[in-house]
Amino acid sequence: MSTDFLSLPGAVAATGIDAGVPAHYGNPMGEQRALADGTAVVEVARGVVTVSGDDRLSWLDSLTSQRLIGLPAGASAESLLLDPNGRIEHDLRIVDDGSTTWIITEAPAAASLATFLDRMRFMLRVEVADRSADFSVIGAFSAVALDGIESVALWQDPWRSPSPGGVTYAQNPEHPSSEWTWFESVVPVASLAAVALDIVAGRRRVAGTLALDALRIAAWRPRLGVDTDERSIPHELDWLRSAVHMNKGCYRGQETVAKVHNLGHPPRRVVLLDLDGSEGVPVPTGAVVFAERAGEQVEVGLVTSSAIHYERGPVALAVIKRTVPSGAVLTVMADGIAIAAAQEVIVPEGAGRAVEVPRISRVAAAPRA
Known part of the structure; x- marks a missing residue:
């Protein structure tokens, strides 16, 4: 991340997990429309870690949840x-x-990820390196919309349809991710000034993270550190x-992934509100969600993300x-309202419970003669 986008006219700095990039430029609704139309770019608060060496993909495959062995050059994956x-x-x-x-x-997670991988x-x-100081990410x-921007890697989000080997719990035939055609480009920090000049000159349109977050929520797309807590498992957020x-x-944690999917149920579930x-x-994030039960209001969860969508109005993800x-x-x-x-x-x-285990019939043993 750099300060080039924060120096653009009208830029208002984001806080929290998005600190260091602009939240908006004075017109969040207009920015949403431009972003949704594919005509605007947004600097996102991301870190960049690199892994080099001949064993990199097989090693990452052994540690994480996605099949990465044989990943073609230029192909995108999420794990x-x-x-x-x-x-x-x-x-x-x-990628x-x-x-x-x-x-x-x-x-906020880049340094700890690089440290864990290095160990x-x-x-x-x-070889593992945290390159967050050298590169920013534009989406x-x-x-x-990213044409002409110097890039070392271009990642396309696979959320739009279930990945090979993946499973989706969502049963809506018109999954909102059909419009989630999201790309993230890893850009040298030194080249951001030229992108900012293009924006000032009107050659590019720009949006802030508030616009992106509203579109993400509407697409049911979970985000680490926002829709997750220390107890979150992938099943709860449809992240399988x-x-x-x-x-x-x-891989680490596989036993829980398999058991919950095949034999059990996740303890919580994500909904759009x-x-x-x-x-x-x-x-606000963290607002308590209540359900009516026997005439009383019972606490059943928390809002994890909320925004005002340019078409739907106020929306939120809640677990x-x-x-x-x-x-x-x-x-x-x-x-208080x-x-x-x-x-x-x-x-x-x-x-969950994808595999139904047959019940054992407990028949009393016949008496011996």
Whole structure:
């Protein structure tokens, strides 16, 4: 990340996980439209880690959830680094150029990811480097919007359709990810000044992270460190869709991934909430979600992301208890006001248990003669 985009006219700095890049340039709704149309670019708060060496792909394959052996040069993939209990620690957006694997991750997570990978090298032919100081990441919904920008790697998000070996729990035949044609370009920091000049001269359009976040929420796209916490497993966020290969070899956390999918259920599930905006009260991250049960309001989860979409209005992602019925009446508390929230199911109540284990018939033993 650099300060070039923050120096653009109207730029307002983002906070939190997006600190270091602009949240908007004075017109978040207009920026959303331009971004959705594929005519604008946005600097995103990402870190960049590289892995080089002959064993890089097979080594990353052994550590993470995606099948990476044989990944063609220039092809994109997404993989998760899980803890031994299957909880999500890192999201890796991967593209290999034939000699180096470029990993795009959330900016606050880059240093810890590089440290972990470096400790796991042992005697293998791999070298790990945190290159976040040298490279920034610019995104767009069209590769055309990124034309002319110096780039060392271009990653295309696989969220649009289930990856080979992946599984999706979403049952909506019109999955909103059909419009999620997202690209991220790894750009040398030194070249950002030229991109900024193009924007000032009107040769490029620009948007902020608020615009991107609203579109991400509407596409049901989870984000590390925003929609996850220390307990999150991939099943809860439908992340088996793009980042987990269910038929590959062993990796850290695989046992939990397989058991929950085949024999159990995730304890929580993500939903999209269409929020009542008539009160004009913004819904913050961490707002409590309530469901009506036996005439009482019971706490069932938390809002993880919220935004105002340029077409749908106020929307949010929330992680709630799996057992909350899909037809339950939900409300969100914000500023002491109960806001009605229509639930759009992403991960259904019955997610998991892909393999039904037959029950053993317990027949009493016949008495011996």
